[in-house]
Amino acid sequence: MNDLKDNDKLYRYLFQNRAVRGEWVRLNQSFVDTLNTHHYSQPVQNLLGEMMVATALLTATLKFEGNITVQIQGDGPLSLALVNGNDQQQIRALARVEGDISPEMMLHEMVGKGVLVITIAPKEGERYQGVIGLDKPTITECLEDYFVRSEQLQTQLIIRTGEYQGKPVAAGMLLQIMPDGAGSPEDFEHLATLAATAKNEELFGLPAEEMLYRLYHEEAVEVYAPQVIQFFCGCSAERSGAALLLIPDEEIDEILEEHKGSIDMQCECCGTHYFFNKEAINKLKSPVQAE
Numbered sequence: 001m002n003d004l005k006d007n008d009k010l011y012r013y014l015f016q017n018r019a020v021r022g023e024w025v026r027l028n029q030s031f032v033d034t035l036n037t038h039h040y041s042q043p044v045q046n047l048l049g050e051m052m053v054a055t056a057l058l059t060a061t062l063k064f065e066g067n068i069t070v071q072i073q074g075d076g077p078l079s080l081a082l083v084n085g086n087d088q089q090q091i092r093a094l095a096r097v098e099g100d101i102s103p104e105m106m107l108h109e110m111v112g113k114g115v116l117v118i119t120i121a122p123k124e125g126e127r128y129q130g131v132i133g134l135d136k137p138t139i140t141e142c143l144e145d146y147f148v149r150s151e152q153l154q155t156q157l158i159i160r161t162g163e164y165q166g167k168p169v170a171a172g173m174l175l176q177i178m179p180d181g182a183g184s185p186e187d188f189e190h191l192a193t194l195a196a197t198a199k200n201e202e203l204f205g206l207p208a209e210e211m212l213y214r215l216y217h218e219e220a221v222e223v224y225a226p227q228v229i230q231f232f233c234g235c236s237a238e239r240s241g242a243a244l245l246l247i248p249d250e251e252i253d254e255i256l257e258e259h260k261g262s263i264d265m266q267c268e269c270c271g272t273h274y275f276f277n278k279e280a281i282n283k284l285k286s287p288v289q290a291e
């Protein structure tokens with residue numbers, strides 16, 4: 001069966017005698033839903049999976065309500081890859097491909113000259129944005145670097161994408177020394193060495209606790225209740241309409257003429273179509289005040 005225990009879940013845990021904390025996540029249906037309406041090539045699919053895992057792990061470290069956007073922008077055939085997730089672990093992703101991407105392409109070949117931008121937007125309070133050069137061969141290494149630099153804490157990030165029982169899957173683990181200074185670098189290294197032995201089929205196929213037991217059966221690990229991860233787009237006719245109003249009038253008229261009087265604003269994330277005809281557009285421009 002494809003519905004394994006702990007599919008689309010995120011667990012946080014604590015090594016009680018080591019002052020090191022960890023997270024484990026696996027994306028199944030949430031990843032499938034993301035890929036559903038697109039025909040991304042394999043490297044793009046893998047990259048989005050890695051970014052989704054990273055976003056879920058990063059979001060779980062938030063101490064407040066809000067959301068995180070992880071995006072890559074570049075001048076290569078992959079001009080944009082974007083993942084957004086919130087503290088409820090609702091996640092969405094999209095990629096914009098404007099050229100040919102062959103199956104064996106590496107990150108730098110896809111992105112060209114590019115950057116990784118991480119935006120943390122709390123519901124209340126100031127946004128934080130970090131811009132990182134893509135100066136490592138994989139997105140996982142770039143993100144690991146980000147974690148270490150932004151939080152100044154020893155961090156290990158393991159992210160794998162692939163297929164399990166015929167379905168796309170992305171999974172990962174994060175290990176981080178506690179900020180209170182009680183953890184030792186040696187303890188962290190020891191746990192990180194063990195985590196690095198995790199095999200793909202274990203990450204993709206085992207329940208979290210069994211995975212943790214295999215890696216750390218000599219450790220006292222306190223595992224907290226999991227969070228469910230869901231694909232959630234959040235698009236709406238209102239938002240599409242607002243985006244439509246940013247297009248100059250003449251252009252709108254041209255598009256209307258070309259497309260038999262109806263503009264299709266398709267959501268890039270989930271593929272939902274929102275149609276607007278002349279009447280609907282006029283209504284957007286001069287909204288009738290209700291009451």
Ligand SMILES: [Zn+2]
Nearest residue numbers: 233235267270
């Ligand atoms: Zn959508």
